[in-house]
Amino acid sequence: MKSHTHYIWINTPLRQDFLNITPQVEGELEGSDIKEGLCLVNAMHITSSVFINDDESGLHKDFSVWLEKLAPFGKDKYQHNLTGEDNADAHLKRTIMGREVVVAVTQGKLDLGPWEQIFYGEFDGQRKKRVLVKIIGE
Ligand code: ZN
Numbered sequence: 844m845k846s847h848t849h850y851i852w853i854n855t856p857l858r859q860d861f862l863n864i865t866p867q868v869e870g871e872l873e874g875s876d877i878k879e880g881l882c883l884v885n886a887m888h889i890t891s892s893v894f895i896n897d898d899e900s901g902l903h904k905d906f907s908v909w910l911e912k913l914a915p916f917g918k919d920k921y922q923h924n925l926t927g928e929d930n931a932d933a934h935l936k937r938t939i940m941g942r943e944v945v946v947a948v949t950q951g952k953l954d955l956g957p958w959e960q961i962f963y964g965e966f967d968g969q970r971k972k973r974v975l976v977k978i979i980g981e
Contacts (some may be wrong), residue, residue, distance in 0.1 A: 847875035855968035881979015885943030933966035
C-alpha cells in the first residue's frame with residue numbers, strides 16, 4: 844500500500860470564508876501515483892471545517908446566514924468566551940459543518956458525485972491554518 848501526506852496552508856483575509864480546495868486536493872492525488880484508494884481531507888483546527896457541497900455563491904451566502912442564526916458571533920454570548928477568547932461561535936460553526944471528508948479514489952481520480960466539490964470553511968481566520976490531505980491505496 845502507498846500513502847501520500849500533504850498539508851495545505853491557508854490564511855484567509857476574512858474572519859469567515861469558504862474556499863474551494865478541490866484543485867489542490869486533485870493536485871496531491873496526481874502527485875501521489877495512487878489509482879485506487881481513499882483520500883482523507885481534514886481541517887487541523889477546531890474553528891475551521893472541511894465539507895463537500897455545491898460551488899454556488901448563493902448557497903455559500905445561505906450557509907453563512909444559517910450559521911449566524913445558529914451560532915451568532917458575539918463576545919458576551921458564550922461561556923467559552925469567559926476565557927478571554929471571542930471565538931465560541933467559530934467552534935460551534937465548525938462542529939456543524941464538520942471536520943473532514945473522505946473521497947474514494949477510482950482510476951486515479953477523486954470519485955465525486957455530480958456537483959460535489961471539497962470546501963474549506965473558515966470561521967475564525969486571518970491567521971495561518973492547515974488542512975491535512977492523506978491519500979492511501981495502490
Ligand atoms: Zn476558542
